[in-house]
Amino acid sequence: MSQYEVTFAGFGGQGIMTAGQLLAYAGIEEDKQVAWIPSYGPEMRGGTAYCTVVISDIRIGSPIISNPQCACVFNRPSFDKFTPLVKSGGLVIVNSSLIDVTTDRTDVDEILVPANEIAMKAGNAKAANVAVLGAFIGATGVVSFDTIKRIIKVKMAHKKAVLEINYHMLDEGRKLALKTLGKKAKG
Amino acid sequence: MAKVLMKGNEAIAEAALRAGAEGYFCYPITPQTEVAEYLSKRMSEVGGMFLQGESELAVANMLFGAASTGKRVFTTSSSPGISLMQEAISYMAGAELPAVIINIMRGGPGLGGILPAQADYFQAVKGGGHGDYRTLVLAPSTVQEAVDLTMLCFHLAQKYRNPVMMIGDGMIGQMMEAVEFPESYEEPPLPSPDEWAATGARNRKARIIKSLFLDPVGLENNVLILEKKYQQMIREEVRCESYKISAKNKILIVAYGTMARICQTAIDELEADGVSVGLFRPISLYPFPEKEILREATRKNIKSVLTIEMSMAQMMEDVERAIQGRRPVHFYGRSGGIVPTPEEVKEQVHKLLSAKRHSSKKKS
Amino acid sequence: MAVDSKTIFDRPVALRDVVTHYCPGCTHGVIHRLVSEALDELGLRERTCGVAPVGCSVLCYNYFDTDFMEAPHGRAPALATGFKRMRPEMIVFTYQGDGDLASIGMGEIVHAANRGEKFTTIFVNNAIYGMTGGQMAPTTLSGQITTTCPAGRDTSHTGQPIRVAELLSALVTPGYIERVAVHTPAHILNAKKAIRKAFTLQRDNKCYTLVEVLSTCPTNWGNTPGEAVEWLDENMIKYFPLGCYKDYVEPEGS
Incomplete structure (x- = not known):
């Protein structure tokens, strides 16, 4: 990997910006170059919120990423907006709790994560973003699970119970990713 | 730390x-x-x-x-x-x-x-x-x-x-x-x-x-x-930086701030396609690195200069003043909050190169 | 004779021994003197920084013998805010005319007063723009003739003159606001008391303080110094009543 770009998109309150920041922190922890680029427009008040994270082994150039390798989409408007932008050969991670369609693109992988359902079941509806993050890391290996676990512990989960839920979410996401991609590889 | x-x-x-x-x-x-x-x-x-x-x-x-x-x-x-x-x-x-x-x-x-x-x-x-x-x-x-x-x-x-x-x-x-x-x-x-x-x-x-x-x-x-x-x-207090400036460059891009980073990415991608472009990035805008730009722009291999901005040819006036008419200075920019993408930068470089080929054909 | 002589009246140390540019009959000189006396008596000169306005008193930094800043038109309260906030141990005063304070600088004075900035404003109100040659000010009286209202101020067209002391007293924060005049010896003595009180409150780090001083402008009013004094007495005080509009009250429990 020399550079990896991923866009997280959804609506306000879904932890979009946080998911991106956790990934960026993990990148720094692994001595990589990182940039976290938010959307800051009128749309941050009510509409689609998104951020792009760039993780690189070399100095990061453009913070304008028109075509990321991966899009993690948390709601339908984000699915519609970002799925077509993913680079050919890339990846789309779809929050299937809120998005009832799948992509008809055949040149990208697609992982469906019922993030809200997993989170509710685990007892913390707010942790849906971490399930998607787990799926992303499981599918790409851009950073290691050990690193992201450390970051989650330091940055957000000071209570043991909260931490355990988040670790559980990461794991659920990862399992789904491996299952989806593994199946595909076999088939 | x-x-x-x-x-x-x-x-x-x-x-x-x-x-x-x-x-x-x-x-x-x-x-x-x-x-x-x-x-x-x-x-x-x-x-x-x-x-x-x-x-x-x-x-x-x-x-x-x-x-x-x-x-x-x-x-x-x-x-x-x-x-x-x-x-x-x-x-x-x-x-x-x-x-x-x-x-x-x-x-x-x-x-x-x-x-x-x-x-x-x-x-x-x-x-x-x-x-x-x-x-x-x-x-x-x-x-x-x-x-x-x-x-x-x-x-x-x-x-x-x-x-x-x-x-x-x-x-x-x-x-x-x-x-x-x-x-x-x-x-x-x-x-x-x-x-x-x-x-x-x-x-x-x-x-x-x-x-x-x-x-x-x-x-x-x-x-x-x-x-x-x-x-x-x-x-x-003149401060500036250059990126991938070499004797193979035909075009010198001048850009500052975020725009310069976008140009870097474009230059990396152009290089992968076999097109060599250099970047000059002013860090101090006043004082403007006039002598430094003149030196880089008037190297024998440089045919033209391309100023790229997130504004409408503002810095370009200083670039032109620095180069004193010794190379053609072209401009590309977007405004209003639209940021040029690396793709747009590459397109401008290709346009400039093909125009040049075109004009040299005419001469011969 | 010399052995027995005793100085009973002298120039304040805080006032330089220079000739001012003010017109004959203008009361800026009196007000300068009262401010300087107060600084001397309270021993504040060596830790004072004044802020000069734009207007007739723009050059007052040449007359006071303290550190001084010259502000853009109307912005003296903003400069004083920045200065005092960085050096609360200093004594800071703005010296502003009616155009400077009540027209172009209305925003700055209201907010500085409302934040309770601990500096003193000497607001000199002579109901006209002096330096630019006698134009209508926000404090110009109804019917008063100026070069930009040659038929007399028509308040249906330009509104009524602004009463600054009353306006700022409507704010909750400011601590001490008084209007005085300097056209008779008795008024001068009262004005001195008010100015001294303002600087005392500032010295004790109490509150924002403003003294509005009604002043004459015979040159632009088009009368003699004597007539100007009478005009002020008969017209200005009626519309701008003298008195303390807001007096400092110690907060409970202190």
Whole structure:
């Protein structure tokens, strides 16, 4: 990997910006170059919120990423907006709790994560973003699970119970990713 | 110190404190309000003064009063707010006061928008306010560089006793990158502010901090004192960087700030396609790296220069002036908060190369 | 004789021994003297910084013997805010006319007063723009003739003159606001008391203080110094009543 770009998109309150920041922190922890680029427009008040994270082994150039390798989409408007932008050969991670369609693109992988359902079941509806993050890391290996676990512990989960839920979410996401991609590889 | 992930605006705020800023005056405006939010907490921790004023007009004049004490003070704002500050900036230049003003630029004119732009180049570099004066202007292209240049701004403001500006587009303020703060802030020695600041007429004559000289001889004299400082800036404060400049380049791109990073990506991708392009990035916009651009642009292999901006051919005027007609200078830019993509940059380079092939065919 | 002589009247130390540019009959000189006396008596001169306005008193930095800043038109309260906030141990005063304070600088004075900035404003109200040659000010009286209302101020067109002391007294924060005049010896003595009180409150770090001083402008009013004194007495005081509009009250428990 020399550079990896991923866009997280959804609506306000879904932890979009946080998911991106956790990934960026993990990148720094692994001595990589990182940039976290938010959307800051009128749309941050009510509409689609998104951020792009760039993780690189070399100095990061453009913070304008028109075509990321991966899009993690948390709601339908984000699915519609970002799925077509993913680079050919890339990846789309779809929050299937809120998005009832799948992509008809055949040149990208697609992982469906019922993030809200997993989170509710685990007892913390707010942790849906971490399930998607787990799926992303499981599918790409851009950073290691050990690193992201450390970051989650330091940055957000000071209570043991909260931490355990988040670790559980990461794991659920990862399992789904491996299952989806593994199946595909076999088939 | 370890690297931390910080938003540009917050990193700028922290850098200012580490460069010894003791006073910060502000008025909220997107996309730089995080500086104020950050300092509303942090300033009191370091024993400094945080004050939100009633307007940018008042804030800049508070800065004027605060700078007269000799302490390190600064403000941040965005384009429309910076317009309101021009009055005090002109007065501070005239009265020889050190102050740091940071503009996280958004698109204009007028209320414009809130997305990133570089459209305040003329305002920053060519004066902004009335009268014969200059502000020293620096432009970072990464969050780390925003930290480094913010700290440098405080030194330069004291060194020249002149307003110093840093201009970054909204992207620099809003994006997060890893930054590292130096363990301690070190700078070359400076004259003590006690030699000029208003500290009370105890055991010395009363001091008057002013820009009013009703006698034209006196005013011209003051302007000449300022001019001498600007000449010193031209000798000592030019800063620039080049990227992939080589004898294989046919085109030299000139860009600054975020735009320069986008051009870097385009240049990397062009290189992979076998097209060699170099980038010249001014870091100081005043003084402008004229000699340095002229040298790079007039190398034998360079056929033309392409200036790329998030504004409408503003810096291009300085590039043309520097190159003195010795190479054709082309322009590409977007405005209003639209940022050119690496693809657009590449397209411009290809256009220029094919036009050249076309014209050389014609000649033969 | 010399051995027995005793100085009973002299120039205040805070006032320089220079000739001012003010017109004959203008009361800026008296007000300068009262401010200087107060600074001398309270022993504040060596830690004072004044802020000069734009207007007739723009050059007052040449007359006071304290550190001084010269502000853009109307912005003296903003400069004073920035200065005092950085050096609270200093004594800071703005010296502003009616055009400077009540027209172009209305925003700055209201907010500085409302924040309770601990400096003193000497507000000189002579109901006209002096320096630019007698134009209508926000304090110009109804019917008063100026070069920009040659038929007399028509308040249906320009509104009624602004009563600054009353206006600022409507704010909750400011601590001490008084209107005085300097056209008779008795008034001068009262004005001195008010100015001294303002600087005393500032010295004790109590509150924002403003003294509005009704002043004459015979040159632009188009009368003699004697007539100007009468005109002020008969017309200005009626519309701008003298008195203390807001007096400092110690907060409970202190």
